[in-house]
Amino acid sequence: MKNPPFEYHQPDTLEDAIQLLAVYGDEAKVLAGGQSLLPLMGLRLVRPSHVIDIGRVAGLGAISTESSGVSVGALVSHSMAERSEKLRTNAPLVHQAMPYVGHRAIRNRGTVCGSVAHADPAAEMPAVCRAAGASMIAVSSRGERAIEADEFFVGYLQTALDVDEILTEIRFPALAEGTGTAVVEVARRHGDYALVGLACSLTVESTITAAALSFFGAGSTPIRLGEVEQLLIGEEPNEAAFTTAAAAVRSSIEPSADVHGSANYRRYLAGVLTQRGLTQAASTVGVLA
Amino acid sequence: MTVSFTLNVNGAATEVSTEPRRTLSDVIREDLGLTGTHLGCEHGVCGACTVLLDGAPVRSCLTLAVQADGHEITTVEGLANGDELHPVQQAMHEAHGFQCAFCSPGFMLSTVALLAENPNPSRHEIREELSGNLCRCTGYHTILDGVEVAIRALASDGASGGGDA
Incomplete structure (x- = not known):
């Protein structure tokens, strides 16, 4: 072209x-x-x-850790993020998502911030930002502001960035102790956009104290399912709890249909991925009951 | 609007003056005459146009030529040493990794970058790293075999202290 x-x-x-x-x-x-x-x-x-x-532009290519978490500059490529020890330990969802992001040559050029600013609802990074509760730093000649992930994705390829703002940095908050994370997806071909995918986390102190379920490929933006997350809180991290959550996901999610898959199939997959993702997340912190 | 800059391709610097909208692949093929970089889909799906930018594989169809200013580009023409094939080219030849060979430049450059970073990848890692390159002839197995032939050739080159890679 x-x-x-x-x-x-x-x-x-x-x-x-x-x-x-x-x-x-x-x-x-x-x-x-x-x-x-x-x-x-x-x-x-x-x-x-x-x-x-x-x-x-100088100064936009760094991954830096702060007491409050880890930040990713606008020129950090997916490959840099994939190889970053700082991200693997401080923002594991970013690291876990990388094998699913495009292919090697795409990851070498494409940036984490670029994917988020592009806001494709089937892409991994926007959903990861919502699951992790990231803040987007937007800079314009009027100054700098932080936009929370829950406010950032407003529609298909649409974000809360104003036309004069640049997304210079994404800040991922520090992980609470006892938090496990996972990114899972189903795609027709590895490296393609997902039919449905899930970035999720669980924080466990004997029972689940916090949960995040952030779906991609299931709507016009990445989708957090707060009601299902609430169902998990207070439960033990076991198969029964995850099965209940999966059923709740299937009844509350409303994916759209396209040539690659019907709405029903995507709804079914969302449930499968809920079970799979939560099981993986729990096993990463060794708390699977 | 035109932009002027220096393009370093296969160790040779060329002054280029072009519209900024033109892709690296078009400038390499049309202005530099290096038509070994093939264009299949021209929107980042097929991998035929893969070149190395500072040693890392990139889609030259999804890179503006002007973005390559200040970087070292390697195309398939930069692999052989005169009439002596690069070990990856030789390995693909031996393993029947070429059929129509339209995809081969992209596959070989992806392979060169993979083996520079990881000289002994597993079959799974090879498949993973080459998953962004499409082939419509071979069914992939002979290409994957070719990578494994190259791994052995490069290892024995290294062991004998020779090698031209």
């Missing part, structure tokens, strides 16, 4: 990048790895007059 024409900007600093975005607003798109943006442009699904390539 051949990209439509655009004016190309290559700022060296974040300050220059946000000034450009302040000027061009919704006529501009931010380019990092380009693994979502370039296909969209090739297919003429987006046609920006200006492309702002942040690939050379």
Whole structure:
């Protein structure tokens, strides 16, 4: 595919990048790895007059740990995240999702922040952010703000980012002690977008004290099922509790149908993945009863 | 709008002046004349256009040429040493990993990068790392066999102190 024409900007600093975005607003798109943006442009699904390539902006390529958790900069590729010990120990969901994200060559170019800003509801990273309770740091010429994952994904390929904002960083909060996590999915072909997938976590102190179930490929945004999470709290982490949760997921989730799978099949898969994901999460902390 | 920059491909630097919208694959093929980089789907699915960017496989159809400024690109033309095939090329030849060979440049560059990072991958790891490359002829088994031939060839090259990889 051949990209439509655009004016190309290559700022060296974040300050220059946000000034450009302040000027061009919704006529501009931010380019990092380009693994979502370039296909969209090739297919003429987006046609920006200006492309702002942040690939050379200093200071956006770090994975750093803080007392409050771990942060991932806008230029951190999926491959960098996949190999990061800091993420494996502090934000294991990110690490666990990586084998499912595209293929090696896609992971080498595509960025974690880019996938989140693109907000494909069938992609892994948005659902991981919701499961982990991540904060998205948005910077514009008006200043910086943090947007909680629950507020960030507003619709199909739509986020709470304003047209003049750049997603510079994602912050994952520190894991509570006794927390196990898992990412599971069913795709027609390995590396394809999931038919349905689940990023989940369980915190256990003899019984379950916190749970997160974040589905992807099951709606127009990643979906948290708060009522099912509530059902798990106070239960022992065992097969019976997970079976009950799976049944509750099947009755509350409302996936849509497409050529790859019917709504009923996706609903069924969501239940299977609930059982599978929670079992894996419990086994990662060694608490499976 | 045109942008001017230096493209380093297979160790040779070329000054390029082009529209920023053009992909790395198009500039490599049309401006540099290196047509060994094949274009199948042109939207990141098939892997035929895979090149190495600083040693790591990337889709040249999903990379703007201007994004490669300042990086080292390796295409399939950069593998052989004159008339002497690269061990991965030789291995694919021996294992019948080529049929129509449209996908072969992408497969071989993905393989070179894989073996540079992990000289002895399992069959499962090979399948995983090559899963982004599609072949419509071979059924994949001979390609996977070729990777295993290359693993042995590179190991014995290393052991004898020779080798051109």
